[in-house]
Amino acid sequence: MPDRSILRPLGLFLLLALGWLAIGFVVQDAYWRLMLTLVPIWGLLAVSWNIFSGYSGLVSFGHAAFFGLGAYLVALGQARFGLTPWLGIPLATVLGGAAGAAIGYPTFRLRGNYFALAMLAYPLMLVSLFGWMGFQEVSVPLHREAPGWYMQFGDGRIDIAIALALLTIGFAASLLVERSRFGLSLLAIKQNELAAEAAGIDTRRWKMRAMVLSGALAAAAGGFYAVVLLVVTPNSVFGLVVSAQAMILSLFGGAGTVWGPLIGAVVLVPLGETLQAELGHILPGIQGVIYGIAVIVVILAAPEGLYWKLRDLRRRAPAMAAAEAPPAPPAAALRPPLGAPILEVEGLSKSYGGVHAVSDVSFSVRAGEILGIIGPNGAGKTTLFNLLNGLVQPSQGSVRYEGQSLAGLRPSGICRRGIGRTFQVVRAFPRMSARENVVVGAFVAHGTDDAATRAADAALAQVGLSHRAGAAAGTLTNRELRLMELARALAAGPKLVLLDEPLAGLGSTDTEALIAVVRTLPSLGITVVIIEHSMPAMLGLVDRFLVLDNGRLLTEGPPQEVLRRPAVVEAYLGRKWATADADG
Numbered sequence: 001m002p003d004r005s006i007l008r009p010l011g012l013f014l015l016l017a018l019g020w021l022a023i024g025f026v027v028q029d030a031y032w033r034l035m036l037t038l039v040p041i042w043g044l045l046a047v048s049w050n051i052f053s054g055y056s057g058l059v060s061f062g063h064a065a066f067f068g069l070g071a072y073l074v075a076l077g078q079a080r081f082g083l084t085p086w087l088g089i090p091l092a093t094v095l096g097g098a099a100g101a102a103i104g105y106p107t108f109r110l111r112g113n114y115f116a117l118a119m120l121a122y123p124l125m126l127v128s129l130f131g132w133m134g135f136q137e138v139s140v141p142l143h144r145e146a147p148g149w150y151m152q153f154g155d156g157r158i159d160i161a162i163a164l165a166l167l168t169i170g171f172a173a174s175l176l177v178e179r180s181r182f183g184l185s186l187l188a189i190k191q192n193e194l195a196a197e198a199a200g201i202d203t204r205r206w207k208m209r210a211m212v213l214s215g216a217l218a219a220a221a222g223g224f225y226a227v228v229l230l231v232v233t234p235n236s237v238f239g240l241v242v243s244a245q246a247m248i249l250s251l252f253g254g255a256g257t258v259w260g261p262l263i264g265a266v267v268l269v270p271l272g273e274t275l276q277a278e279l280g281h282i283l284p285g286i287q288g289v290i291y292g293i294a295v296i297v298v299i300l301a302a303p304e305g306l307y308w309k310l311r312d313l314r315r316r317a318p319a320m321a322a323a324e325a326p327p328a329p330p331a332a333a334l335r336p337p338l339g340a341p342i343l344e345v346e347g348l349s350k351s352y353g354g355v356h357a358v359s360d361v362s363f364s365v366r367a368g369e370i371l372g373i374i375g376p377n378g379a380g381k382t383t384l385f386n387l388l389n390g391l392v393q394p395s396q397g398s399v400r401y402e403g404q405s406l407a408g409l410r411p412s413g414i415c416r417r418g419i420g421r422t423f424q425v426v427r428a429f430p431r432m433s434a435r436e437n438v439v440v441g442a443f444v445a446h447g448t449d450d451a452a453t454r455a456a457d458a459a460l461a462q463v464g465l466s467h468r469a470g471a472a473a474g475t476l477t478n479r480e481l482r483l484m485e486l487a488r489a490l491a492a493g494p495k496l497v498l499l500d501e502p503l504a505g506l507g508s509t510d511t512e513a514l515i516a517v518v519r520t521l522p523s524l525g526i527t528v529v530i531i532e533h534s535m536p537a538m539l540g541l542v543d544r545f546l547v548l549d550n551g552r553l554l555t556e557g558p559p560q561e562v563l564r565r566p567a568v569v570e571a572y573l574g575r576k577w578a579t580a581d582a583d584g
């Protein structure tokens with residue numbers, strides 16, 4: 001994938017890490033050496049938080065759970081069993097990963113604020129649990145006979161080097177996530193989890209992987225923290241301040257980017273620690289106050305974090321560059337004759353309490369057809385799409401695609417079978433390029449990132465958006481965004497696409513451009529089902545109309561004929577249309 005190499009940022013990171021270590025050699029004071037060790041430790045915790053929450057958008061208030069488990073494993077392992085941290089930290093990493101899976105499994109059932117609050121419960125529970133078990137204070141015994149074996153070098157510079165080595169592992173993991181389908185899939189989840197599922201992304205699997213990786217890295221940070229501080233108490237490792245630290249450092253520096261958590265750690269950790277050391281006896285808890293103020297300042301001045309603010313300042317000029325002229329809309333190739341039914345819907349119903357959103361609807365769509373679905377607001381059109389692509393399960397009835405039932409399949413599974421979908425509201429990832437936005441749709445059909453990028457480029461060419469492939473989605477026009485969303489659905493190589501109001505909010509020229517693209521789809525072997533309110537656009541596009549009213553199938557047939565039927569005029573078009581039609 002272009003610009004997605006990890007070597008340059010990793011090289012820069014190593015250079016900075018060496019510089020950091022060099023400071024450790026210059027500084028003689030033990031306190032400052034400890035600070036130079038703590039920054040990468042907290043930085044690693046923030047990196048781990050960012051891998052999960054920064055990219056997926058699921059806020060975790062509970063990362064102290066992983067950090068504390070790692071710290072206790074290393075401290076107790078050494079105090080009770082003489083376990084060397086060289087083994088203890090890798091074991092802590094495994095424990096953190098396992099805890100990630102155990103916590104993720106039940107908690108992923110919740111969304112948004114509920115998820116964030118549920119995550120808070122785990123460290124709170126662990127504080128009490130470790131207190132009850134009699135681990136109020138676990139001291140790591142000193143081993144003067146084998147200091148190296150127990151990481152007790154008595155030389156702060158070695159501690160700094162180990163902390164940096166651990167941070168390097170975390171940073172590299174974070175880069176690998178960000179620059180691959182892993183990160184793009186998480187960002188798609190952050191944007192809109194349902195749309196991500198519909199684009200073929202197995203959202204549960206990616207969230208779980210992110211949580212396991214994140215838990216593992218947080219536990220490693222906790223493990224080394226125990227080695228450095230030599231004392232572990234429930235509050236110092238499971239406490240709210242630890243979870244807040246993970247979150248605040250990332251948010252301050254910039255969530256959803258590899259550098260953000262590091263910027264946060266470098267600025268805030270020394271600030272908080274110094275103030276605590278200097279003023280802590282007069283103003284206890286000053287660190288928390290400073291963190292709070294820092295967050296408020298960032299919210300006001302750079303809501304996405306320092307990293308994004310600095311980047312925007314640097315790149316302001318190119319971001320404002322004028323868009324190139326779009327190419328002429330693609331000409332429709334010769335349409336192949338209609339084939340056998342590709343989609344067969346039988347007695348499909350969906351009720352929400354007393355509301356019959358879709359009621360006993362049956363129809364079929366032939367391969368190569370363009371079928372238009374119309375009906376008044378609330379007729380059940382979007383619910384029908386949701387039933388077809390598995391976002392909601394039917395109360396009754398069946399959907400067969402290429403002769404096979406789709407019952408019980410999740411949206412990602414249905415997308416994998418070859419049904420693509422766009423949504424009424426375009427949900428682009430504004431900071432990602434148009435190409436990256438489209439690549440997300442290609443993952444389902446392509447094993448390697450390179451193949452997915454090629455498919456994305458082909459889809460962008462299909463919709464006439466190649467000239468904007470590198471532009472950030474945030475700079476695209478409304479028409480370009482609609483085309484980009486269509487390209488995302490096409491990148492998966494679907495045989496059938498469900499387009500939900502793709503013309504909403506477009507002017508007449510833009511509408512024509514989009515319709516011209518949709519018209520080319522059957523010649524590419526793609527069947528189209530489209531919901532749209534714009535009647536002139538639909539009349540020139542579709543082969544057949546399906547009219548829904550109050551969840552029921554009112555009628556279906558050729559466009560001109562359907563629009564003359566009194567029931568359709570009555571239910572949907574209104575008398576004005578009938579008069580205009582008669583006049584015309």
Ligand SMILES: Nc1ncnc2c1ncn2[C@@H]1O[C@H](COP(=O)(O)OP(=O)(O)OP(=O)(O)O)[C@@H](O)[C@H]1O
Pocket residue numbers: 352355356357358375376377378379380381382383384
């Ligand atoms: N999750 C839900 N819970 C309760 N009622 C719902 C739900 N989803 C849809 N409905 C109801 O089902 C009916 C059909 O809604 P739907 O969004 O499918 O209509 P629509 O034809 O797509 O409308 P529009 O053109 O305004 O988008 C409406 O009465 C709506 O309020």
